Amino acid sequence: MQRRILLVDGERALKTALATALRQDGYEVELADSGDEALELAAHTPLDLVVTDLRLPAMDGLDLFRRLRERQPGLAGVVVTAYGSLESAVEALRLGFADYVTKPFEVAALRRLVGRVLAASRPSGGAVDPFARAAVPHELLAAPGEGRWVHDLWQVGAGRRGVLLAAEPGAGRGVMRALFRAEAAHCARPRAVVERVAQWLGERLVAFFGVVDMAGRVLRFATRGGMVARLCGADLGTDALSGRHDDLGLAIDAADRLVVGSPDAAAADPEAGLGEAQALRAGALLRVDVGSVVRSLEEDTLTLRPPCSAEACIARTEEVAARAGLEATDTFRVVTAVAEAVHNAECHGYGGRDEGRIEVRYLQTPRDLLIQVRDSGCGFDAEAAEPALVGPGDLYRESGRGFLVMRRLMDAVDVESALGQGTTVRMEKGVGSPRLA
Amino acid sequence: MATDVDEARGVRVVVPRGNLLGEEVEALRRRLGEALIAETTHVVVDMRPVRYVSARALGVLVSHLGELRHRGGDLKLLGCHPTVHQLLGLCGLGALFEFLDTDDDIAAHFGPQLSGPEREQLLGVRAQGDGC
Numbered sequence A: 001m002q003r004r005i006l007l008v009d010g011e012r013a014l015k016t017a018l019a020t021a022l023r024q025d026g027y028e029v030e031l032a033d034s035g036d037e038a039l040e041l042a043a044h045t046p047l048d049l050v051v052t053d054l055r056l057p058a059m060d061g062l063d064l065f066r067r068l069r070e071r072q073p074g075l076a077g078v079v080v081t082a083y084g085s086l087e088s089a090v091e092a093l094r095l096g097f098a099d100y101v102t103k104p105f106e107v108a109a110l111r112r113l114v115g116r117v118l119a120a121s122r123p124s125g126g127a128v129d130p131f132a133r134a135a136v137p138h139e140l141l142a143a144p145g146e147g148r149w150v151h152d153l154w155q156v157g158a159g160r161r162g163v164l165l166a167a168e169p170g171a172g173r174g175v176m177r178a179l180f181r182a183e184a185a186h187c188a189r190p191r192a193v194v195e196r197v198a199q200w201l202g203e204r205l206v207a208f209f210g211v212v213d214m215a216g217r218v219l220r221f222a223t224r225g226g227m228v229a230r231l232c233g234a235d236l237g238t239d240a241l242s243g244r245h246d247d248l249g250l251a252i253d254a255a256d257r258l259v260v261g262s263p264d265a266a267a268a269d270p271e272a273g274l275g276e277a278q279a280l281r282a283g284a285l286l287r288v289d290v291g292s293v294v295r296s297l298e299e300d301t302l303t304l305r306p307p308c309s310a311e312a313c314i315a316r317t318e319e320v321a322a323r324a325g326l327e328a329t330d331t332f333r334v335v336t337a338v339a340e341a342v343h344n345a346e347c348h349g350y351g352g353r354d355e356g357r358i359e360v361r362y363l364q365t366p367r368d369l370l371i372q373v374r375d376s377g378c379g380f381d382a383e384a385a386e387p388a389l390v391g392p393g394d395l396y397r398e399s400g401r402g403f404l405v406m407r408r409l410m411d412a413v414d415v416e417s418a419l420g421q422g423t424t425v426r427m428e429k430g431v432g433s434p435r436l437a
Numbered sequence B: 001m002a003t004d005v006d007e008a009r010g011v012r013v014v015v016p017r018g019n020l021l022g023e024e025v026e027a028l029r030r031r032l033g034e035a036l037i038a039e040t041t042h043v044v045v046d047m048r049p050v051r052y053v054s055a056r057a058l059g060v061l062v063s064h065l066g067e068l069r070h071r072g073g074d075l076k077l078l079g080c081h082p083t084v085h086q087l088l089g090l091c092g093l094g095a096l097f098e099f100l101d102t103d104d105d106i107a108a109h110f111g112p113q114l115s116g117p118e119r120e121q122l123l124g125v126r127a128q129g130d131g132c
Helices: A012-024 A035-044 A061-071 A086-095 A107-120 A130-135 A137-141 A173-186 A190-201 A263-267 A276-282 A290-300 A310-323 A328-350 A403-409 B023-037 B055-070 B082-090 B103-113 B116-128
Strands: A004-008 A028-032 A049-053 A076-081 A099-102 A149-156 A159-167 A207-213 A218-224 A249-252 A257-261 A286-289 A301-304 A358-364 A368-375 A412-417 A423-430 B003-008 B011-016 B042-046 B074-078 B098-100
Touching: A004 A012, A004 A035, A012 A028, A012 A107, A028 A035, A035 A049, A035 A061, A049 A061, A049 A107, A061 A076, A061 A086, A076 A107, A099 A107, A301 A310, A310 A328, A310 A358, A310 A368, A328 A358, A328 A368, A328 A403, A328 A423, A328 B055, A328 B082, A403 A412, A403 A423, A403 B055, A403 B082, B011 B023, B011 B103, B023 B042, B023 B055, B042 B055, B042 B103, B055 B074, B074 B103, B098 B103
Parallel strands: A004 A028, A004 A049, A049 A076, A076 A099, B011 B042, B042 B074, B074 B098
Antiparallel strands: A149 A159, A159 A207, A207 A218, A249 A257, A257 A286, A301 A358, A358 A368, A368 A423, A412 A423, B003 B011
């Protein structure tokens, strides 16, 4: 089915160029000059994506998107602005925009972004993908971690990278995480991600952050607030982010700890007598167990290779449920549902053959624990495998795939599968009262 | 094999070695199938080692329950963890099964079908060889 995009912008030339490019990509494209015109058009036409300028006459892009979403809650959106600011970007993500773009931009970049956003969203009229929906906006509301370190993990380029953040409580770590995720979607190079986040933050927030190379267990492309840090690798060789330097250095010491501080300080007595927050402000020496940080970065994804042990899945899910603060009853429900999904992936995805992999991804938001179980197996015809009958007899059909049981256990379960393309099961469980930053 | 059997005359006690997921479900299916082949009509599944049960395991239990009752026997669950009780309840199967709390309940519940010596032997076997 052809996906339909609405472009809303007062600049006719830009709009026309974008429309031409997107039509070449196979999309159906509608155009509007203003918010009112967009609302009028959307009243009669189901949309898959709206790309809107932030500043529009009478009604701005944020208001427009809010009103469009009232009519079509699953609608994806991208906001374009020539007046980029941290506040507007945060507000856009908070509203549920999938991403934002600052002018000037390359048409090719926007085309890639549109493709990515639409790939993650359902066709108009389809069910909302809870995992994709929650991925970025909820990060904005996420409570800061218990410790001083905040981490996140995503794919940048060909390697698996993580971001390491350090900031004092209240410094806006949730916002920084959201910015990292959004920028990672734009950039294939970790260095560019850090540069762009630093550009957004400027001197507003005092934080140290960097991108961790998961394979090499080395922190790369680090910076602190608006300043640029000198970077030291495991061999203490330097790799400057740019021509600018300040007195913050990073290194991996002989004990496999991350050392943060001036190069001179790194060689001096590590006991500076400062509290961690003070030391961070001062750029003085800090030492962090890199191994534990890297391990914690990997905690949100469990990769299994069939035939796989159900016990590994149970243990990891119990850990995640405990971190999310689930009570025993809900923990049991979540673990049972995840074990069911993994078991199904193994039985139906691979037929007992030892190949492929099953990936269990956990994402905690302030309101929900989201779990995605994805296999790269043979897939199935979801409609044929899941009859409309929902009586008790269907729950335990031996030929079934346990989806009905999962639905009894979880607040929401969404199954996506196609023959030859693997299966993805997304599950959602409420975690009680929101914990706001 | 992942599932053990403790058999006294007329009653077969199947003891899974852990959660009824993956291979353990197939072992359970085999053991219950063997009971049908041996024309044993009274079966107890010792659920004490089990905390998590898959939908497929539920299917195995329910299908054998129906077959055994059709033959005049029964399948009862011994020592179910609260989580298993909860799952059965969520799936609307709580009322379908009869639950036993202790080993002694096996003889007590199947007692009417067993003669005096068989009943005494069953109690003796359970006392000596639990979980074999």
